[in-house]
Amino acid sequence: MSRHLHAVRDPDAPTAGREGAPADVSSAALDETARWPLTALLGVSLAGLFWWGLFQVLAAIKLHAPGFLAGCPWLTYGRVQPVAWNLLVYGFGIPVGLMVATWITSRLSRTALVGGALIFLGSAVWGGGVLLGVLAIFSGHSTGVEGLEMPGFTVPVLFVGYLLMASPLLMTFFTRRATEVYVSQWYILSAVVVFPWLYLAGALQAVVYPGRGVLPASIASWFVHGVLVCWFGGLALAVALYFLPKLTGRPLPSRNLAVFGFWMLVFFGPLGGMVRRLDGPFPAWMSSLGVASCSLVLVAGYALLVNLAILLRGLGATVRAGTVTAFMAFSAGSFLLWTLLVPLSGFEFLHARTGYTLFAAGLDWLVLWGAFGTAMLGALYYIVPRLLGEDWIRPGWVRLHFGLAVGAVTLLVLSSLLGGWVQGGAINDPSLEYVRVAKRYIPFAATGTLAFLVLWGGALLLVIQLKWMLLRRWLGHCLPKLRGWCAPVDSEVRA
């Protein structure tokens, strides 16, 4: 086994396939097979993203404008906020992650997508499940379990929908041509396999057959943290480890280090769930385990840092110049910061102040948008033109979206972390009445509103371009046919 194993090989290079694997095909042919199934997944996720933006902005406004639309029970803060969260995680995060992961799997396996029809079916079922769940929260049927608010009847729908959406990825992997399993493929497989387990165990034990008292809350923390680490963090890493070597043309410096980091993340990640509930009404060992495990995930972050630092040494200008690479670099940086801040803020000297404030929200934004969101946007800007065989209509908009997204995420994370620090200090000062505490954190929450608006605007740029490209593609296909249909028939003329 060589140490200089490359993470990614030139996708178009002919390969010696595994025995019994299908004949090698060109990348274009791979993308052709994947085209419409993955576009369907993308459609579901962009719908999720659009509605997330709308409701997240609304929730953020409501945080500082208590009278705004107060008369409508469906739009009260306590419903809009969980709706937005569920749309981001289940509506956008899961399908977009699967779409990108499936595309990378097909490319890395050198195998055309298997079972694309299941993806159509799965995205419809999943999308329907999320829609039902969101309507249930709006109408006051939330489960009250944070992170798993969608009621029990949506659990089987979502679970089946997920299996349908995800199985083509696994089927493609198992019929792969390539002999090598790359590191980013490892992260993809772990995310895709871990999510349904976490979801089923979490939803069954916290929602469908909930334990008594505080148990659902700790189970939900285990679930949410596991998903943040393995899905949102893991897929961000998969994407960065796939695209950065590929686009810079350099192999990943150490595969072994990357594999070591992978196992640290997969093993200790989900074990750290109780960092979300430190100092809460739980046995003390659970909190200690949370902080200890998250500290060990730091090792995974360090392994990544070393690999990327060597990989990108001297390439600063190149990385910044390419929009896709710039997205990836920002994503990897956010992930590193997250692995550092989570255990750090778990220590009592910080947690006594930052616990249960905007700071906690800031940490979630750091991984949800900082690591995952930006990685997915970067990946989409690379994948979609190849998938559709259409160029971006406004390349300038791509760069603009990068600027907007990175600016908004930075603003959001900084204002939340800082706001949490201020809020925590105020809460711990008993001489301050609570309205005065609120006066201190509200400016930071209001800054969040601006950030959400910008993120949403950026998402609109992507959606509009995509619709436009689809329309152009469709016209490009149909107009010649239509013209052909109207044109005189040669043989008739000659006859």
Add this chain to the structure above:
Amino acid sequence: MNQGPLLFLGILASLVVSWSVLVLTPQFQLGDQGMVRLEDTGKDYPASRAGEAAQGEQIYRANGCQYCHSQFVRGPGAGNDLARGWGARRTVSRDYLRETPAMLGSIRFGPDLANIGARDDHTGKLLLKLYDPRAVVAGSPMPRYPYLFEERALGEGEVPAANALRFPEGYRLPEGVDEVVPTRAAEQLVAYLGSLRAEPLFFEVFPPQAPKSEPTAATNAPPSTVTTNVAPAAVTTNTPPSP
């Protein structure tokens, strides 16, 4: 290099470990906790909720009060919750046995409500707070819940309802509204808030300086251990020393 099987086994093993540790073990540790008889009051703790309050729990859940309000008190050394008057002791898992599910909350945009029933059980004021928080606390950023109330115009010679909200001097009702009457849901919600109080006499964490007697002894304690779980007379309520 074909590490497929190793990969899947490893991932599965990691999951099984974290599930056994974080889901299964607490289930065993906390799942068979039961109510405790408090020796000095002779009552079981935590007492289950009466009908109205139990309904109110559903209103609290449906309207997502937990996205701004937490329901747990941290102990000394972890923040300043006790000094803020949010409770006389930190809350422990046993305090939540009757909750389905416990709505602990994770961001404290508003004050903790774990002991709101001990702190402020003035029904009229709580109702007023739900109708318009700013009628109680000037400049409050808490949302209004007008949809939990009925806004009515009074006809000629009609008398106001007995349970209509009483507003502070100078409060201006919206145009065309003469009285505001709480719906059943609002009353249930306030009953629920009133039921939120962690028993200060409960031994597991309080008094902090109590001798460490066998905690399990309390459930069927012989008379000789009775005194170990009685709080010092000085602190008998959850209310902080009023400022």
